[in-house]
Amino acid sequence: MRRLAQSYVRRQNGGGSVMVWGAFCAQGKSKLAILLGRQNSSDYVYTLSEYMLPFAHSNYGVDYVFQQDNASIHASRETKAFLQEQQGDTLVWPARSPDCNPIENVWSAMAARVYAHGRQYRTVEQLEAAIMASWDSIEQEYLLKLVKSMPRRCLAVIKGRGGLTKY
Known part of the structure; x- marks a missing residue:
């Protein structure tokens, strides 16, 4: 990942994991999707149709303009075709640029909350509940601050000629 300062949260491995999808804008955040198992392009298109589109349209x-990173399922032909069929726009996004993507700040803040004080979970269901509670606790003011940071983030990337930024 390209970052000057990384957030690390120590946690025990091997007890199960949870993958989620979420989005936000200046008006609020989407419902958080709990994703089951390894995701492929078809799974991702389903997530977009069930979570992103209703959120964007509402x-x-x-x-609307949709931003995502260049994970393989995001950049697949199936996903690109689906997004082209929609009436919104999708940003062209540089590879390996998490410092430009404000959702990464949200994921980092959530992980810090979920695993605060070395917290561990006995079951995947407990972890899911903690993740949902963390998502629900994100305040609108924080999201708005991240949205408003986008011009500064982009300017920092330009000034840094694509190098690391403070974001």
Whole structure:
């Protein structure tokens, strides 16, 4: 990952994991999707259709801009075709640029909350509940601050000629 300062949360491995999908904008955040098992392009398209599109349409109608990283399932032909069929726009995003993507700040803050004080979970269900509670506790002011940081993030990348930024 390209970052100047990384957030590390220590946790025990091997007890199960949870993968989630979420989105936010200046008006609020989407429902958080709990993703089951390894995801492929078809799974991702389903997540977009069930979570991203309703969220985008409820906030912006069909005049929205969607941002995602370049994970393989995000950049697949199936996903690209699905997104092209939609009426919103999708940002072209540079590879390996988590410092430009404000959702990474959200994931880091959530992980810090979920695993605060070395907290461990006995079951995947307990972990899911903690993740959902963390998502629900994210305040709108924080999300708005992240949205408003985008021009500064982009300027920092330009000034740094694509190198590391403080974000």
